[in-house]
Amino acid sequence: MSDGVAGQTRWDGWMPAMRFLETRPGTLWIVSPFITTTPPAALMKGARVLTTLDPARLASGGSSFQALAALIDGDAEVRILPKLHAKMYLRMSGSQAVGYSGSANLTQSGARLNHEVMSGPEAFSIGFMRDFTQHWAAATRLTIPDLLQAQEQGAWLRENLAAQELIEDGVVVILLDTQMLRGSFELTESKVGIPLNERTKGFRPARVNFVQAQHRKPGTDLIRTRLKRLQSGPTGQAVKLRGSLSFAVPVRDRDSFQDGLQDLHSDLRAVMSKLISQHVETWRADFTARLQQAAQRYVKADPERVQLVLQGAAVSFDKYISKMDVGLSYGTYLPLQTPSRPLAHDFRTYFQGVRENQTLAWEDGVEE
Secondary structure, three states: OOOOOOEEEOOOOOOOHHHHHHOOOEEEEEEOOOOOOOOOHHOHHHHHHHOOOOHHHHHHOOOOHHHHHHHHOOOOOOEEEEOOOOOEEEEEEOOEEEEEEEOOOEHHHHHHHHEEEEEEEEEOOOHHHHHHHHHHOOOEEEEEEHHHHHHHHHHHHHHHHHHHHHEEEOEEEEEEEEEOOOOEEEEEOOOOOHOOOOOOOOOOEEHHHHHHHHHHHHHHHHHHHHHHHEEOOOOOEEEEEEOOOOOEEHHHHHHHHHHHHHHHHHHEEEEEEEHHHHHHHHHHHHHHHHHHHHHHOOOOOOHHHHHHHHHHHHHHHHHHHOOEEEEEEEEEEEEEEOOOOOOOOHHHHHHHHHOOOOOOOOOOOOOO
16 A cells, blocks of 8 residues: 555445545546446546446446436546446546445445445555556547437337336237128218218218128138137147137247148138139129119219219229238237236236136137
8 A cells, every 4th residue: 555545445335435535636537337326516527437338227227327417417528348347436646546446336226225345545556557547548438429329229128128027928919810801882972973062961971891791601600610729729728818809829839820820811712712703793793782772872862973883883893802802810929917008808817828728718709
């Protein structure tokens, strides 16, 4: 030891170090990987702070955007040194450096809550300070824009961390959508030639399905039958969620469930394609008759315009049928333990059922 400084090692945080350094001359140096608080305002001006900047630490609260910004705004020079682990608080005047080193970060926990060990005051050798200033020279200066970018990344990570904590283990949710020739033709007052000043306020135009539900029944029956069969997987029981065409599926059965959906999609298109080829003329005539019946609601309609609409609707029918609007699509999602908004059911009941291979009552969610 030099400079007449006699150091001690104590179970203590960084506050005794800061009180000692308040009365010492020279530049204040702070080395702390994590920072959530600041020294007194009078000490910040001209201080040099060596730290780390990890968006994940900002997300978890290990470091604080507000504290780092306050240091920069207080005219401290803050630099970033990756993989920094050392903690030091010292004053440097000329070739003399004195201060504390130990385990305490410049955080609220490092001040009072944690069991920290700090040694000092002690004089740091010229050789040590030479190496230290080389680390300082290699570090990158932190600016407010850099800090804002890290904060934005940290906010994104924080949202993801929060979501990951809520994700149910061992289960995925597969949400289905069916395409089953549900297209329709809208018959408006404008189409049938009713003048603007004679139209009925609030009138809801008729919608006429191109294909009636009874004609689609072979396809919807196939979907119901195959989806029930898919619920019994090789290793567990998939569970249909209430109120939607979605399933909670054990992760181990996800691939086999999705393969089953692909097979169902192909078979469904084959079945409906055969039905269309057999019955398209009948379906077109049925659609035209239903559209003509709907047009009778429009007592102020221009008869010639109605005939033109019927002819155009037949063309629309043919175009729609040729698109072959039939099949399945699905998305796979990670379920959360707690829904983000109030729902009519409790997902956790179903996920527990999946894990324990319980069979819950089937609820029909396939639209006709």
